[in-house]
Amino acid sequence: xxxxxLQPFAPPSGFPLHLAISTGALVGWxxxxxxxxxxLYTLVAIYHWIRYSHAARVAYPAIAVHLGVSFGIALYALxxxxxx
Amino acid sequence: xxxPMNLTKEFELEPGESVLREARKHWLLFxxxxxxxxxxxxxxLVLPRLLLLAPPLAPYAGAIDYREPLARAALGVWWLxxxxxxxxxxxxxxxxxxxxxxxxxxxxxxxxxxxxxxSSVLLNRVQDVTTAVAGVLPSLLHIGNISVQSAGAVDExxxxxxxxxxxxxxxxxxxxxxxxxxxxx
Numbered sequence: 019x020x021x022x023x024l025q026p027f028a029p030p031s032g033f034p035l036h037l038a039i040s041t042g043a044l045v046g047w048x049x050x051x052x053x054x055x056x057x058l059y060t061l062v063a064i065y066h067w068i069r070y071s072h073a074a075r076v077a078y079p080a081i082a083v084h085l086g087v088s089f090g091i092a093l094y095a096l097x098x099x100x101x102x
Numbered sequence: 103x104x105x106p107m108n109l110t111k112e113f114e115l116e117p118g119e120s121v122l123r124e125a126r127k128h129w130l131l132f133x134x135x136x137x138x139x140x141x142x143x144x145x146x147l148v149l150p151r152l153l154l155l156a157p158p159l160a161p162y163a164g165a166i167d168y169r170e171p172l173a174r175a176a177l178g179v180w181w182l183x184x185x186x187x188x189x190x191x192x193x194x195x196x197x198x199x200x201x202x203x204x205x206x207x208x209x210x211x212x213x214x215x216x217x218x219x220x221s222s223v224l225l226n227r228v229q230d231v232t233t234a235v236a237g238v239l240p241s242l243l244h245i246g247n248i249s250v251q252s253a254g255a256v257d258e259x260x261x262x263x264x265x266x267x268x269x270x271x272x273x274x275x276x277x278x279x280x281x282x283x284x285x286x287x
Contacts, residue, residue: 041172045172045175048179049175049179052179052182052183056182056183056186059186059190060186062215062216063189063190063193063215066193066197066212066215067193070197070210076196080189080192080193080196083189084185084186084189087185087189088182088185088186091178091181091182091185092178092182094174094177094178094181095174095175095177095178095179095181095182096175096178097174
């Protein structure tokens with residue numbers, strides 16, 4: 019058993035501080051994850067709209083409205099110049 | 103066209119078969135389903151004022167400023183999620199449908215994405231059609247439930263919250279009568 023007292027933890031010297039995640043990068047990753055989820059959900063829903071013929075009458079207008087509103091919201095979200 | 107045309111048919115109509123009516127849940131009931139999404143959408147807008155009502159949280163009210171890029175992005179994500187969920191609700195609402203033809207009743211039940219049930223009963227198997235309208239508002243707006251009892255393996259078909267259920271019942275009974283007068287040889 020070592021008899022020396024425990025030393026307080028210290029980060030290793032030469033730690034690559036440039037790898038630390040910046041707020042801007044974190045926000046970018048979160049927005050990308052949200053977009054990916056939105057895209058998957060939208061694709062699944064569009065598949066269901068188009069798959070069933072009895073829905074065809076309103077399928078394309080419904081899809082167009084969804085895409086239009088979604089892109090409008092996305093533009094608003096990014097209008098604060100969060101991303102370069 | 104992304105999807106081949108042969109995938110766009112839910113069920114094939116037989117020769118001489120025609121669709122008489124499609125029925126979905128009443129639009130008012132669907133509008134009430136959308137109410138929670140509307141409330142969720144406006145929560146961020148009223149949040150600063152709500153925080154002012156709670157003294158310990160009041161100092162945080164000033165920190166929410168949607169002119170700031172980060173707050174605006176958060177609000178956009180919130181609205182995008184809410185809108186997409188509401189649109190999904192509309193999709194499921196529209197895909198749940200009863201189709202009455204001159205030969206059968208087809209009940210399409212979309213429990214969720216990739217969870218779909220399509221049942222049909224031939225009109226000559228129908229034994230009883232029951233409608234129920236309960237409550238003041240449903241009575242005024244003619245919203246009710248309809249059940250069709252058949253002699254098949256699926257004993258009963260239900261559709262809840264449709265408009266004019268009596269009209270649907272009369273249509274089904276009329277077609278049952280017409281179908282029994284023209285038996286398949």
